[in-house]
Amino acid sequence: MSDALDLNDLKRRMDGAIQALRHDLNGLRTGRASASLLEPITVEAYGSQMPLNQVANITVPESRMLAVSVWDKSMVGKVERAIRESGLGLNPITDGNNLRIPLPELNEQRRKELVKIAHQYVEQAKVAARHVRRDGMDELKKLEKDGDISQDDNRVLSEKVQKLTDDTISEMDKVVAAKEAEIMQV
Incomplete structure (x- = not known):
């Protein structure tokens, strides 16, 4: 069952989206x-x-x-x-x-602009994670259609893929919340 869909590959790709988000957020300097x-x-x-x-x-x-x-x-x-x-x-x-x-002095308006940019970056990263989820779900549908996995296995694996996606998006939210706190700190 677990050989049918490589969950480790999906996790690696979602971790890549988190790393790309961290890299983008590092470009938003506050000081x-x-x-x-x-x-x-x-x-x-x-x-x-x-x-x-x-x-x-x-x-x-x-x-x-x-x-x-x-x-x-x-x-x-x-x-x-x-x-x-x-x-x-x-x-x-x-x-x-x-x-x-x-570089402009960080006034309240500039800080809010930087927070908006950070939220744009996190939204792009979430979209990337959702694309990985979609790829995994499509693969599961194909495996079930081909008869390689049962409906029950498909449901169990689909839940694992969804949990992986939820955990990834939760981690992204934590990363952007920390960056937002850093930006808004005077």
Whole structure:
């Protein structure tokens, strides 16, 4: 019965969604500037979407400032636009091939914006976990249809997949609640 559906693979994929969420949330800095803040940003470059760190060098010259050195001068405008449209509330200042990005002081409004962004990240992660659940349920339906498992086995395994999904979403909620508390702390 348990060989029919690899629950460990589903758990591994759901854990991957949690790790991706943690990675995204680490980019939301509350105090000091961090290069990881810009990691989720992608830029339209050379006909495809590329991560920002593949078209530019990101440094932290000051605690409230990020510096982005774009390698290809023709990409400066696209990088600037991608940063502005990222939803992070950043306004880069162009200086030749370089962009200086002052980080706004965290006032109450900015903190609420960061919390909204955190909730967007957690919603994306929950969707990923639900996709894994759907894949598992589809596999169970296929196994039952092919006669590899009985209806009872299907029900038992479906409950296990649902419990795994519920536990994963609960963990995601805990992670985002901790990040929200960190963001709102003055």
